[in-house]
Every structure is written in C-alpha cells, then in structure tokens.
Amino acid sequence: MKKLNSRRLTAIVLLFFTAALLVSGCSGGKQASNETPGNAPPAEKHLMIYAGAASQPPLELAAKAFEQKTGVKVDMVFGGSGYVLTQMKLGKKGDLYFPGSSDFMETAKKDGVVYPETEQKIVYLVNSINVQKGNPKNIKSLKDLTQPGIKVAIANPEGVCVGLYAVEIIENAFTPEEKQAFRNNIVNYTESCEKTATAISLKTVDAVIGWSVFQYWDPEKIETVKLKPSEIIRIGYIPIAVSKFTENRELAQQFIDFLQSEDGKTAFKKYQYFMEPAEAVDYIGEDRPVGGEYTLPKEWLK
Missing domain, CATH: 3.40.190.10 (Periplasmic binding protein-like II)
Known part of the structure; x- marks a missing residue:
C-alpha cells in the first residue's frame, strides 16, 4: 500500500509541475508581447471634416489625394452647411469646418467653434x-x-x-x-x-x-x-477653418495647406470652380461683392 501511495503522490506532483510550466509559459509569452510595443502597428492618423455639400465631388477627390500623399485617413460628413454645423457642435468633434458659403462660416465664428485666424477661402461660386x-x-x-x-x-x-x-x-x-x-x-x-x-x-x-x-x-x-x-447679388465662396474640437490642429492645418496647393486645386478645377474672384467676375460679366451675409426673411422660415 505504501508503494502504491508513493506512486500516486509522484504522479500528482508531476501533474502540478507540468501545469505550472504551462501557465508560466503562457504568461511569459504574453508578457513578452506586452514588452515589445514597437512590433504593433502604429495607430492610424485621421481627420474628420464637416462639409457643406457644395464642395462634395472635388473634396472627395482632394481627400483621396491627401490620403495617398500623407497616409492620413480623411472622414467627411456632407450635408447642408447649417445642418453639419449643428452636428459638429452637438457631437463636439471634428477637425475642420468647410461650409458652402461665408454665411455659415460667420455663424461658426460667432458660435466660437472654429479658430477664426485659420479661415481660408478655397474657391468661388456663382x-x-x-x-x-x-x-x-x-x-x-x-x-x-x-x-x-x-x-x-x-x-x-x-x-x-x-x-x-x-x-x-x-x-x-x-x-x-x-x-x-x-x-x-x-x-x-x-x-x-x-x-x-x-x-x-x-x-x-x-x-x-x-x-x-x-x-x-x-x-x-x-x-x-x-x-x-x-x-446676381454676390459671388459666393467656400471657406474652411480648423474646428475648436480638433485634437490635432497641426494636421488639420496641413489639410488646409494641401487644398491651397496645386494638387488640391486640381480637384476643384476639374469641376470648373472659380479659383479667384476675377474668374467669377468674368463669368458674370460685371463686378459683384464677394461673400457677405444675408438674413433670411421670416416668411421663408418654416
């Protein structure tokens, strides 16, 4: 009996020893993975743009070109300029605001949701x-x-x-x-x-x-x-500015700079946007004010 108990005891000891090694091996492998973060892929950089749909076709092209050049993913929310502004404010997120006219950019500045000093006029509309x-x-x-x-x-x-x-x-x-x-x-x-x-x-x-x-x-x-x-009362323009909700102002500014570069302008030229006010004036045949604001009469409010 004693010999039999000894064998059983030996088997039990071996069993626990083997289990301990397996646990140690799994634990050690996991630890090694945690200690080498350099092997993990870096987090993808991205930008979120709230844009009036007046720029949709060329902005989609420009965003693809920017992604190819920089590796930065560009997400875009299109819609009426006032509606996407409301979305941006309620969600408290977004890197850039790109409305279809000066009217809604002025609203964004009054509401304090963009950095006014970053505003740039990209193209002009008639x-x-x-x-x-x-x-x-x-x-x-x-x-x-x-x-x-x-x-x-x-x-x-x-x-x-x-x-x-x-x-x-x-x-x-x-x-x-x-x-x-x-x-x-x-x-x-x-x-x-x-x-x-x-x-x-x-x-x-x-x-x-x-x-x-x-x-x-x-x-x-x-x-x-x-x-x-x-x-024609006035020439419209499409402005862009950095949102105050951005977490990467430098990257947002980089996108604005890209739109003003020749690569960025190419997308808008493809769809015959006016790159300068003078081009819009030539199209109209007479000089007109650029931008400004218009107060909607109450009878048009729903």
Whole structure:
C-alpha cells in the first residue's frame, strides 16, 4: 500500500509541475508581447471634416489625394452647411469646418467653434439656373420659373447655402405677384446642394436655382442657364477653418495647406470652380461683392 501511495503522490506532483510550466509559459509569452510595443502597428492618423455639400465631388477627390500623399485617413460628413454645423457642435468633434458659403462660416465664428485666424477661402461660386439636359421646358430666364406648370426646387434656405442665395435672388428680382407664382411652383425644398443637383439629374423637377458648377457634377443630365448680371447679388465662396474640437490642429492645418496647393486645386478645377474672384467676375460679366451675409426673411422660415 505504501508503494502504491508513493506512486500516486509522484504522479500528482508531476501533474502540478507540468501545469505550472504551462501557465508560466503562457504568461511569459504574453508578457513578452506586452514588452515589445514597437512590433504593433502604429495607430492610424485621421481627420474628420464637416462639409457643406457644395464642395462634395472635388473634396472627395482632394481627400483621396491627401490620403495617398500623407497616409492620413480623411472622414467627411456632407450635408447642408447649417445642418453639419449643428452636428459638429452637438457631437463636439471634428477637425475642420468647410461650409458652402461665408454665411455659415460667420455663424461658426460667432458660435466660437472654429479658430477664426485659420479661415481660408478655397474657391468661388456663382448662382445659375440648372435645368435638365437639352432644356426640354425651354427655360431661358429667371422669370420663366414663375410660369404655370414649371416644377422648381430650391434648397432649404434655413440650412443650405445655395437655398439662402436663391431666396436673396428671388426677393431682389421678383414683384410680390411673381414671387408668389414662383413659390407656387416649388415642389421641393432640398436638404443639401447635392440633393438640389440630384433633383435635376433624376428629372423630379424642371429647374433649380443652384450653382454653375452643378452642370459639371453630372454633365450628361444637367445644363446651366446663366442668370442676368443684374440678378446676381454676390459671388459666393467656400471657406474652411480648423474646428475648436480638433485634437490635432497641426494636421488639420496641413489639410488646409494641401487644398491651397496645386494638387488640391486640381480637384476643384476639374469641376470648373472659380479659383479667384476675377474668374467669377468674368463669368458674370460685371463686378459683384464677394461673400457677405444675408438674413433670411421670416416668411421663408418654416
């Protein structure tokens, strides 16, 4: 019996010894991994941009070029300039604010959510009438948009820059009777520049008051009818500034610098954005103020 107990005791000791080695080996391997952090891939750098959709097609191209050049991932939230500003403020995040006009950048500065000293003007815009390719309704002028049977869309002026500009143009150009006729023809208040242009591409409306660049977003489906010089109140511009919510101001500034470089400008030139105010003036045919703010009349508030 004693011999049998001795064997059992030996087996038990060997079993515990083996288990201890296995635990030690696993523990040692894990420790070695923790002690060599240099072997782990570095955390990916990224930027978050809250952007008005007035810049969407070229900004997507520019962001890809920036990623290829720097390895920095660029995430973008597009929409109406006022709407994405609200998102940025509520979420308290984002590295850059890139609205479609000066109006909403001024709001961002007043709200204290961007660094004013970082603001830069990237490109310039001019309003136009955008119609379906071939202009099947033969729309030749702003007043044609008041004719019965014409389906019109404008962007929601409360949160979208091109809608705000559209209201400014209408209020300046139309008599009260013409304005009412125009408003009777509005079938949609779109939520962004992108959706305003898409309304023409999808043929859900006959015309929109948009930007001249819409034609180059979808040249097979969109055509531009120029406004008279007297109907254009001001030249728009697309500004960008570093958000006060950024955790990497230096990297955000690097992206602004990239947009102002030749590589960055190439993306906007592809879609026929005006790179200087003088180009916009040449397109209009007369000089006009650049930027500024417009207060939306109460009757247009929903």
